[in-house]
Ligand SMILES: Nc1ncnc2c1ncn2[C@@H]1O[C@H](COP(=O)(O)OP(=O)(O)OP(=O)(O)O)[C@@H](O)[C@H]1O
């Protein structure tokens with residue numbers, strides 16, 4: 046038996062992959078299937094899931110209410126679509142801002158003296174040692190009416206003799222954006238840094254040697270060669286931003302709802318897991334579509350040649 | 353056109369080593385490289401060849417002194433404004449571009465027209481025999497082919513001077529020999545000045561019009577391959593290029609083209625040719641003679657002839673390497689096997705007494721330091 050296994054390469058492969066496959070099945074496939082099944086169900090009056098096959102949850106997400114009296118046009122309520130749209134926009138904006146901030150930083154670190162490089166990387170990583178939720182609360186402290194930012198501006202204004210009304214920073218879409226950018230910045234810096242660091246110095250020299258100015262060198266050599274990092278970073282940032290609910294919960298207030306909040310509330314407050322499951326699946330499909338088109342367009346960076 | 357394509361005048365490059373010491377990687381170097389010549393910098397690892405080349409390309413600036421290109425002082429002119437191009441040791445090809453795009457890059461930077469670029473790129477690729485590979489990525493090429501892309505990419509710019517930093521270092525011996533000949537032919541055909549860095553003495557001798565032998569940041573000697581080999585100016589050069597026997601002694605008489613040196617180990621005087629500059633009467637010197645230039649004869653009583661005993665012979669095909677002892681003095685002698693013999697050792701046998709003749713014109717008198 047053992048001897049036969051030793052000779053059979055494909056059986057070895059199967060055996061080695063078995064534990065992973067089992068875990069994947071238990072932890073990923075099974076829950077997904079469960080979510081799919083539940084999403085076709087209904088909520089019983091006392092908050093239990095009734096297993097049926099009904100598309101009601103999906104119809105509701107699209108904005109059509111099934112128990113709408115008479116089914117008039119006015120019954121169309123785009124609330125959920127708006128939430129989805131808002132989440133997409135926020136994820137998009139966050140990603141763009143994070144790229145704009147992370148790229149120069151990563152570039153700076155990658156080109157820094159190797160001795161100082163580790164210090165800089167360390168500084169990028171330090172925030173990740175603190176719990177995610179606590180860091181978001183810290184922003185609450187900064188953004189509050191009596192928070193650090195208002196305090197500083199107020200003090201400066203006081204010195205200058207200007208009348209200052211504390212700004213409403215917290216519980217605004219801006220606060221959520223700031224929180225998201227802050228939370229996900231390291232996840233963009235690291236992959237971009239990695240791809241920039243891999244570019245050999247002799248390539249910059251070769252470009253200069255062939256007559257490229259520093260700016261042209263950046264456009265034609267540095268940028269295309271670091272695209273794999275940007276693509277990886279985008280995936281690492283865009284997808285979680287789409288699903289996170291903590292940042293918007295703490296910094297956005299009760300009215301600022303993202304898909305993540307919607308799903309969370311279905312499971313906890315509204316006790317409608319069926320609807321929550323449907324929303325989860327929609328979120329997943331949307332993320333997949335965006336990622337699919339994104340990676341198709343940008344590949345994993347290698348194909349990009351600014352011509 | 354100026355006589356010199358590139359000139360280094362009293363150039364010094366200091367580096368601070370990671371240990372915090374100051375190091376003169378290039379130490380008061382003067383070099384004149386003539387237009388259209390194949391010039392090599394030859395020296396062992398760390399002697400400052402790459403640093404010198406990088407200062408010509410503009411990647412480094414001299415700490416002291418000045419680099420001139422076509423008679424113009426370069427100062428802090430950046431690389432992209434110098435009319436020299438470099439073939440890097442690691443090739444430094446752009447992996448995200450095809451072979452065609454790699455070669456076209458330099459022309460695009462000049463703002464050349466698409467048609468013009470296409471014509472020149474194809475001509476350059478033809479020159480290095482890469483037609484049909486233009487759509488490949490560098491990763492899809494062999495080492496030798498990548499080397500050619502690097503060459504085409506630099507040549508397409510029609511530089512006045514091409515700088516090559518050990519461009520054949522990564523190739524196997526056979527391919528290296530082939531490429532040496534190709535490079536030399538290309539250089540002659542194009543008439544471009546080549547400045548070539550290598551630590552391989554044979555490569556330098558094969559390809560160069562002139563060679564600068566470097567050691568510890570200094571130029572030890574500059575001259576044609578024959579000058580370097582036949583008239584080394586000091587022991588370092590004589591030892592670095594080819595092999596040589598050295599005998600220590602003191603100058604007893606000296607004229608412009610002849611010097612007589614007393615060798616205590618032989619208890620005799622040897623007549624030779626002064627090769628170092630500034631030799632003075634009474635100075636302690638080395639007498640240097642190459643193994644292939646010693647004649648083994650049987651009993652003649654001519655000038656510079658000494659009796660010795662053969663202590664080892666090694667047959668290596670074209671030559672026999674013989675070691676002869678004159679008292680305690682050990683001399684390497686290479687005899688050409690001009691006549692085919694199936695038992696080569698029958699001609700030279702261990703223990704045999706022979707006379708060694710050192711022709712004065714082959715016997716060089718060199719300064720001790
Ligand atoms: N950026 C640098 N910082 C500090 N020292 C350097 C630097 N570049 C070169 N050196 C030192 O300068 C000396 C000359 O280096 P260089 O690269 O010119 O040698 P080389 O003759 O090209 O040697 P090789 O044949 O090994 O390539 C070496 O001792 C090297 O350690």
Ligand SMILES: [Mg+2]
Pocket residue numbers: 401402403
């Ligand atoms: Mg070198």
